[in-house]
Amino acid sequence: xxxxxxxxxxxxxVALPPRAQGPRRRARRSRPNVPGGILGLLWLVxxxxxxxxxxxxxxxxxxxxxxxxxxxxxxEPTLENYGKVFDSGFLxxxxxxxxxxxxxVVIAVFCSLLAAYTIVRNxxxxxxxxxxxxxxxxxxxxxAAIIPIYYMITQLGLYDTLVALIIPSAAFALPxxxxxxxxxxxxxxxxxxxxxxxxxxxxWAMLWQLVLPLSKPxxxxxxxxxxxQVWNGFLFPLVLTQxxxxxxxxxxxWSFQSELTVDVPAIMAAVTLSVLPILTLYIFGRRQLVAGxxxxxxx
Amino acid sequence: MTTTATRRTAxxxxxxxxRGGGGPSLWFLAPAGILFLGFAVIPLVGAVGLSFTRxxxxxxxxxxxxxxxxxxxxxxxxxxxxxxxxxVMVGSWLVQTPISLLLGxxxxxxxxxxxxxxLVFFVPLLLSSAAVALAxxxxxxxxxxxxxxxxxxxxxxxxxGDRNTVLLVVILIISWHFIPLHTLLYQGAVxxxxxxxxxxxxxxxxxxxxxxxxxxxxxxxxxxxxxxTLMLVGSLTYxxxxxxxxxxxxxxATRVLPLHMYLTGFRSAEMGKASVIATFLAVFGLILxxxxxxxxGFTKMQSQQEGA
Numbered sequence: 001x002x003x004x005x006x007x008x009x010x011x012x013x014v015a016l017p018p019r020a021q022g023p024r025r026r027a028r029r030s031r032p033n034v035p036g037g038i039l040g041l042l043w044l045v046x047x048x049x050x051x052x053x054x055x056x057x058x059x060x061x062x063x064x065x066x067x068x069x070x071x072x073x074x075x076e077p078t079l080e081n082y083g084k085v086f087d088s089g090f091l092x093x094x095x096x097x098x099x100x101x102x103x104x105v106v107i108a109v110f111c112s113l114l115a116a117y118t119i120v121r122n123x124x125x126x127x128x129x130x131x132x133x134x135x136x137x138x139x140x141x142x143x144a145a146i147i148p149i150y151y152m153i154t155q156l157g158l159y160d161t162l163v164a165l166i167i168p169s170a171a172f173a174l175p176x177x178x179x180x181x182x183x184x185x186x187x188x189x190x191x192x193x194x195x196x197x198x199x200x201x202x203x204w205a206m207l208w209q210l211v212l213p214l215s216k217p218x219x220x221x222x223x224x225x226x227x228x229q230v231w232n233g234f235l236f237p238l239v240l241t242q243x244x245x246x247x248x249x250x251x252x253x254w255s256f257q258s259e260l261t262v263d264v265p266a267i268m269a270a271v272t273l274s275v276l277p278i279l280t281l282y283i284f285g286r287r288q289l290v291a292g293x294x295x296x297x298x299x
Numbered sequence: 300m301t302t303t304a305t306r307r308t309a310x311x312x313x314x315x316x317x318r319g320g321g322g323p324s325l326w327f328l329a330p331a332g333i334l335f336l337g338f339a340v341i342p343l344v345g346a347v348g349l350s351f352t353r354x355x356x357x358x359x360x361x362x363x364x365x366x367x368x369x370x371x372x373x374x375x376x377x378x379x380x381x382x383x384x385x386x387v388m389v390g391s392w393l394v395q396t397p398i399s400l401l402l403g404x405x406x407x408x409x410x411x412x413x414x415x416x417x418l419v420f421f422v423p424l425l426l427s428s429a430a431v432a433l434a435x436x437x438x439x440x441x442x443x444x445x446x447x448x449x450x451x452x453x454x455x456x457x458x459x460g461d462r463n464t465v466l467l468v469v470i471l472i473i474s475w476h477f478i479p480l481h482t483l484l485y486q487g488a489v490x491x492x493x494x495x496x497x498x499x500x501x502x503x504x505x506x507x508x509x510x511x512x513x514x515x516x517x518x519x520x521x522x523x524x525x526x527x528t529l530m531l532v533g534s535l536t537y538x539x540x541x542x543x544x545x546x547x548x549x550x551x552a553t554r555v556l557p558l559h560m561y562l563t564g565f566r567s568a569e570m571g572k573a574s575v576i577a578t579f580l581a582v583f584g585l586i587l588x589x590x591x592x593x594x595x596g597f598t599k600m601q602s603q604q605e606g607a
Binding site: 115 | 334413483
């Protein structure tokens, strides 16, 4: 009992979604924020206009593309552009992206969780030093290491494979993931660990039964953030792969552009399709994503 | 039980195990450590080593001493790319910071239209740089892009082909892409500002604008630093968007350092020279990050947690 109380107390600043304070704040508002509203509306237009153009263009038939005015609805809407995209192997590229993203996220988050748990719970200088190391690692631009990585990957015989994308992507996801997880795990009160230890729980048991469930919000945050980074990653695929069979989506878009230079509606169909999966995820996981990112970075 | 609990909590909510407590084995650090050392730290050191060699990307590197560095320091293109990189860095900071600060403050108070807007504002961040680049490249095309729409005639200009405008356009598009992230940061931070401060200010008759400058901005100091660090260090990595949209052109007008490195290494097969640029990039990033954290006392990120 003495154990549960502090959890709620110290866990709440993290777990509590910021929106929880909404109603109280709204009560304070006396008059509408007109300048804010105008700015918001303006920015909405700036965000939506290009997206609308992309989608509308992707639905235009070739002949009407140059005739229709750019923002009007397509005079002869068609899905033939999407057909073209699927015919050039979209599903394969999509699957490659899924494999690379899922594998990278699983590896990065698992390794980071182990490390963060140790950094928080082990007082050894190596553990403490690791955290400073992770902080420093945040500043390393991955571009700076790309040439030696290319060298290592070719030496390991991994060039032009999906594994070549997974390993370095996971390595570069580590620093931020560790930092966010450490900040989160620190808020788990010591008493819980102590009482589990008295009950004879091993470190693994504590990891699985205590750390893992309690850090779920943070894990979801880092998984989503890393997932977005890897899904949209361009440089590693550009440098470390070559064949269409291991091509991922962002690279597919780029090669599409060179194959279909003038077929703008088809390129826009490819752009739309590449955005669709992650947009769908966003629509369903929006709450978690935004609350998680706010908590993860805001700390 | 109760005694242990009180003794521990007395030290603060944080939990640092006592030394004899036997935390998890240091081996738990190994997977992350090996991965990070092997594919981030060693490559980084490797880049320094390769910067003293001549290597085409095939075969073995051959030692050439400081030749590449001499080339880097004397080559005119170096200074052009450096200038372009700094312009992108400063320009995108200048565009992104005020907009995301204002938008973040505005969405922080939720309700009706704001919630819907907040949902849509986030979308650009979900797009890959390649997608953003392709969309804008075509949207800005003078022949069939937005400028051919009635009412948008003022847009008729070869934005990406004109070396006087291309950099500005690139900066604006980068900002469009990343403002959602920073808006989110500010939104979260504004929500943590105690409401009582605004209430007190209202009672004193302070208007919305006064409150923004006297309460919101000072309270967001640390967030401004975090966000600026992310923007400035992040702008050293802008590669994909520029690569897909302009490939560094016209001429060298949008050739930022990472792009310069890629083109030198993987297009001109001068990996040694490219490694010089890479080394420079890493040092630049590190210095920038250290400088920003020192100047701002942003080590708070740590001390806040250490219970200082």
